[in-house]
Amino acid sequence: MTLHTPGPWIIDSRTSPKARVSDVIPITDIVGKWFCITVFATEQISPEEHRANCRLVAAAPDLLGALEVAVTSMLDSGYKKNSASVLKARAAIALAREGF
Structure with a gap:
């Protein structure tokens, strides 16, 4: 089993050079290493929902530890x-640790 990148995770203010600023929100580890880039699909969700999803992703290590x-x-x-x-x-922990 591969372990996840240790937290804390941060929503980074930098953007990918291949996408428009409004389309991409990078998630980094505490030293700034990008490991997750979320891409906004305008037809499917609002920019506010995209940012809320990114906040949830960034909080994942803290949520797992707290659980x-x-x-x-x-x-x-x-x-x-x-x-x-x-x-x-325990089911939520297993899902986070082992996947579906």
């Missing part, structure tokens, strides 16, 4: 391993 901590805390505080909340959280 992993939450599952541990839930189990430590008495949640059962097969409770709906723990199972749903």
Whole structure:
């Protein structure tokens, strides 16, 4: 299994030289290495929705880490391993770590 680029991830203000500024939002790691470029498809979503999607992508490492901590805390505080909340959280973690 390949690991993801460690967070934090940042929505970068730079743009790809091959696309118009309004079409591309780069996501970088903390040292500025580009690893994800989102391309805006004007017919499908609005620019605001595109930016919101990029914010969600950039927050992914923090969200994954928080969910992993939450599952541990839930189990430590008495949640059962097969409770709906723990199972749903673990499914989301597996999706992020292993894919579909």
